[in-house]
Amino acid sequence: MEEEEAQGFLRRLAEEFPAALEDGGPLPVGPLSRRVSLEELRGESLELGLRLLAARGAPAGLAALLCRTVLTRLLQSDLSPFHCPPEAEANQEEDAVLLQSEAVQRLFLNQLIDVALNWKQNLPELPPSPSRYLRCSVHAIKNTRRKMEDKHLALAEFNQLFGLQDGVQRAYYAVFDGHGGVDAATFAATHLHVTLSQQETLQSDTGTAFKNAFRHTDDMFRGKAKREGLRSGSTGLAVLIQGQQLTVSWLGDSQAVLVRKGEVVTLMDPHKPEREDEKQRIEDLGGCITFMGCWRVNGTYAVSRAIGDFDQKPYVSGDADCSTLQLLGDEDFVLLACDGFFDAVGPAEVPRLVLDALRPTPTDPEGGGDAPEGAVGPEVARRLVAHAKAAGSSDNITVMLVFLRPPEQLLTQQAAAAPRDSTSQDAPQQ
The missing domain is CATH 3.60.40.10 (PPM-type phosphatase domain)
Known part of the structure; x- marks a missing residue:
């Protein structure tokens, strides 16, 4: 059943994307950033691929396997043509490599289309469903x-x-x-x-x-x-x-x-800032907790960690x-x-x-x-x-x-009994 569902999806995807995306044309799904670091490329590519596939009803296991396969291929590609010139970022860290996100994600999506077209003919073994x-x-x-x-x-x-x-x-x-x-x-x-x-x-x-x-x-x-x-x-x-x-x-x-x-x-x-240990930690650092409608760190944020x-x-x-x-x-x-x-x-x-x-x-x-x-x-x-x-x-x-x-x-439990707030005997390990 899972293989039939996967094959059906791949057929629909091939009908929508029978060939590679053309340079200069709009992407079917927009990248999160205009520029992306090499370290950020992994997460942003997976997010983009999963978003595109989920919007088209892809089986979740197939989508995960497809995105992982394509990301591996992308990271093995020559990405130097997509490097941003250093002067493009005034605040860029020294030696940081940034990529033009739309261009590199177009490559990712074209590789995804290519892999999907190949899998349509020869579907690999799908991972077991969790x-x-x-x-x-x-x-x-x-x-x-x-x-x-x-x-x-x-x-x-x-x-x-x-x-x-x-x-x-x-x-x-x-x-x-x-x-x-x-x-x-x-x-x-x-x-x-x-x-x-x-x-x-x-x-x-x-x-x-x-x-x-x-x-x-x-x-x-x-x-x-x-x-x-x-x-x-x-x-x-x-x-x-x-x-x-x-x-x-x-x-x-x-x-x-x-x-x-x-x-x-x-x-x-x-x-929360008013939690006693959080208040003490902030004061030990030289900060303060003030009440301005709610308790805030140094009069600004209403959370003490973020x-x-x-x-x-x-x-x-x-x-x-x-x-x-x-x-x-x-x-x-x-x-x-x-x-x-x-x-x-x-x-x-x-x-x-x-x-x-x-x-x-x-x-x-x-x-x-x-x-x-x-x-x-x-x-x-x-x-x-x-x-x-x-x-x-x-x-x-x-x-x-x-x-x-x-x-x-x-629904078959004692739903009528009023729940009591309790702490598990299996105390969480802090």
């Missing part, structure tokens, strides 16, 4: 804000995208809440998972791998911010499910909540925290959301709200949980977002719900 991690519901809205500055990524095909073949299943989910612009959130959503995949300690010490990945992503964004005059920042929240282990890593005040047997399991403590915000480093720290716990098999779901959700909804409310969202309603008699096997539509997350908005949230709202067992099973 079915356990396909049950995800996500929804995001701008709400009453002038701009949408949230970004998110659900990547059940983490291993397939990066060619990891150690026998350990992995899935990655992340939410980024930008401020002062969307650039930092976009950058983190594009590069954090790529950097994480390159960490040698990914399996043996996932917490250290995450912390290094966050720190390196922040350093990478510093280079882009310097050469492009960017001033934005972003919280970061990422979950990696690796075998029977769940690791959450975060900067700032977005939050992840795990629910087991209808009970909330505490995973993390969000970074990617970007380089005008307030090190007071606004780029060092992520991390916690890990073992999955016992009786977990219901993990919910990731930005502060636009949690400013209006308490973690203790999450189990009841999710159960309510799964139940049928008069306007939706099939219910939010009625979806094909292995998939959950956006309706469940949409109902949670709507609840937060009705409860008074005016901020951007992003909610991502990852079911760790079939959502229909949750």
Whole structure:
């Protein structure tokens, strides 16, 4: 069935792109940047390829394998014709190599078309489907804000995208809440998972791998911010499910909540300036916490850790925290959301709200949980977002719900019992 679906998609893609894209013509999907460093090329190319393929309904496993294959070919190509002249960037770091993004991504897309046409004739063996991690519901809205500055990524095909073949299943989910612009959130959503995949300690010490990945992503964004005059920042929240282990890593005040047997399991403590240890850290550095409608670092940012915000480093720290716990098999779901959700909804409310969202309603008699096997539509997350908005949230709202067992099973639990906020006996490893 997967091969038939893949072949059908490749036929449709060949009909749309029967030949290479012509020089000078518009690209079917726009690159994120005008100029890109060699280090940034990997993440930006994968993002561009996955975006193009997802918009055309590509099977996720095929899209991951195709993008990885084409990226490998691109990185082996002679990219010198795409180098920007050094004088093109007044703020460019010495010896930095920048590429003309549209030109190099045209090469990437033409190589993608070429590989897809070849696979249409001779389809390679597809990687096994990570079915356990396909049950995800996500929804995001701008709400009453002038701009949408949230970004998110659900990547059940983490291993397939990066060619990891150690026998350990992995899935990655992340939410980024930008401020002062969307650039930092976009950058983190594009590069954090790529950097994480390159960490040698990914399996043996996932917490250290995450912390290094966050720190390196922040350093990478510093280079882009310097050469492009960017001033934005972003919280970061990422979950990696690796075998029977769940690791959450975060900067700032977005939050992840795990629910087991209808009970909330505490995973993390969000970074806020008024948190006592954060306040002490900032004051020890010579900074201060002031109240201006909310608690702020040096009277500016309302988060004490973030990617970007380089005008307030090190007071606004780029060092992520991390916690890990073992999955016992009786977990219901993990919910990731930005502060636009949690400013209006308490973690203790999450189990009841999710159960309510799964139940049928008069306007939706099939219910939010009625979806094909292995998939959950956006309706469940949409109902949670709507609840937060009705409860008074005016901020951007992003909610991502990852079911760790079939959502229909949750409806057979003691849904009528009021959930109690509890802390797991399996204390997360800090």
